Amino acid sequence: MPVTIPFLFLAISTPRFFLLNTFKADRGIHVKVDNVIEPLAVSKILKKIVEKENPDLVFMGKQAIDDDCNQTGQMLAALLNWPQATFASKIEVKDNSLEVTREIDEGLETIEVNVPAIVTCDLRLNEPRYASLPNIMKAKKKPIEQLNASDLGVDINPRIEQINVEEPPKRKAGIKVASVEELVQKLKNEAKVI
Numbered sequence: 001m002p003v004t005i006p007f008l009f010l011a012i013s014t015p016r017f018f019l020l021n022t023f024k025a026d027r028g029i030h031v032k033v034d035n036v037i038e039p040l041a042v043s044k045i046l047k048k049i050v051e052k053e054n055p056d057l058v059f060m061g062k063q064a065i066d067d068d069c070n071q072t073g074q075m076l077a078a079l080l081n082w083p084q085a086t087f088a089s090k091i092e093v094k095d096n097s098l099e100v101t102r103e104i105d106e107g108l109e110t111i112e113v114n115v116p117a118i119v120t121c122d123l124r125l126n127e128p129r130y131a132s133l134p135n136i137m138k139a140k141k142k143p144i145e146q147l148n149a150s151d152l153g154v155d156i157n158p159r160i161e162q163i164n165v166e167e168p169p170k171r172k173a174g175i176k177v178a179s180v181e182e183l184v185q186k187l188k189n190e191a192k193v194i
Contacts, residue, residue: 028144033156037149041156043075048152050080056115057098062087062122073120083113089124 031045050058063070070086077084085091085100089108092099101110103122131139149156177183187194 027142029147030144031147031149031152033149037156038158038160039069039071040075040159041149041154042072043079044154044156045149045152046072046076047079048154050076056117058116058118060118060120062120070120073118077118080116080118082116082118084118084120085111085113086120087122088119089122091119091125 029049031049033041037045046058058076060073060076062073073086074084076082085098085102087102087104088100089103090101094112097112097114098117098119099110099112100119101108103124175186177186184194
């Protein structure tokens, strides 16, 4: 017999950049922040929401698209003291655990984690699809709870200060060599790397 699980969509964004995805969510929570925030602050906000909602499973993306960080899922798991399965490409549900196939540098690894758990999802976990117009219209009718990060009692002050950004120095143009002997001679006598 199929089990119906309530689904919650959560977005943390500056007021200008909120977009409700057309997931088949039952409801949404939009946490507004004034500025771009770091992964630790996002994790703290998510911790407050998870403590309030009390889910058994939290799915997250593998990494952020703005700063390419791969930190929030792991930080949230640490803050909640929950097990984590990162880079998940396949999930099988067992009684009180998940069998997760995850992508690692050497190939695939299968692990088992107890629930409640944090799962960060690789792009191979499911096949994205375009939302249909009827689903977009249904999503507009779903309730969205509006919260401010300041209402959650979370310190979202940045801990990293960007001091400077500059291009790397220009490299000298390369040269072509006629033989292996000439290459070895140049590496040994000019570059002094061998």
